[in-house]
Amino acid sequence: MSESTPNGERQPRAGKSLKAQQRRQEILQIAMDTFAARGYNNASLQEIADRAGVTQAGVLHYFRSKAQLLTSVLDLRDATDIEQLGPDRPQGLAFLRHLVDTVRRNTEREGIVRLYAVLSAESVTEGHPAQDYFRDRYAGLRTMVTEALVEACELGEARPDLNVEEAATAIVALMDGLQIQWLLAPDSVDMAASTDRVITALLADLTGRST
Numbered sequence: 001m002s003e004s005t006p007n008g009e010r011q012p013r014a015g016k017s018l019k020a021q022q023r024r025q026e027i028l029q030i031a032m033d034t035f036a037a038r039g040y041n042n043a044s045l046q047e048i049a050d051r052a053g054v055t056q057a058g059v060l061h062y063f064r065s066k067a068q069l070l071t072s073v074l075d076l077r078d079a080t081d082i083e084q085l086g087p088d089r090p091q092g093l094a095f096l097r098h099l100v101d102t103v104r105r106n107t108e109r110e111g112i113v114r115l116y117a118v119l120s121a122e123s124v125t126e127g128h129p130a131q132d133y134f135r136d137r138y139a140g141l142r143t144m145v146t147e148a149l150v151e152a153c154e155l156g157e158a159r160p161d162l163n164v165e166e167a168a169t170a171i172v173a174l175m176d177g178l179q180i181q182w183l184l185a186p187d188s189v190d191m192a193a194s195t196d197r198v199i200t201a202l203l204a205d206l207t208g209r210s211t
Helices: 014-042 045-052 056-062 066-085 092-106 110-122 131-152 164-184 191-207
Strands: none
Touching: 014 045, 014 056, 014 066, 014 110, 045 056, 045 066, 066 110, 092 131, 092 164, 092 191, 110 164, 131 164, 131 191, 164 191
16 A cells, blocks of 8 residues: 655555665656756656656656656755755855855756756746745745845844845845856856855945955
8 A cells, every 4th residue: 555745645565665766766867857958848747757668657656746746856956955954054154155065066966957947937937836836945045045144244233224135135046047157158157156256245245344
């Protein structure tokens, strides 16, 4: 008998767990590559099934729908980021430096960067299944970066005429925009250097001192 996760995914029987988990991971990786190359709307379950060497029913044995497959792909991407972050999220300036390090690591995982760029752009369309995911993700990122800026600026030292939330929004926008430019011209765009330069400039502007 199969079991369900909190997200409603049907899990394979325990007796076949190792083989089934390996097959599930294979399908997830193929779906990730397919969504990154073609987008969610243009990719079909049949295409993913063909590439995985199974039937559509085989894919649906692990994922109840194409939308749930997409959600699982995004969860896999987040799991990778969480693993790199470690058990304790850095604070203040350390978190801002972590953002630069993340951008640097992204240059070594083009597939995940492309997946994020394609799906985040698609998510603004009506009825897209990843719309809530990206809305929540951006809200969470803005909050974390805002908190880090406040901590790095030692709160009271920030100039009152500057909006820290706007600075956080600019950093998130910078990182996403750089990904597009880098995907199109990887030899011409240094994402980490540009991110570091802008964060350093924003901190100097907020505090009135260089970092």
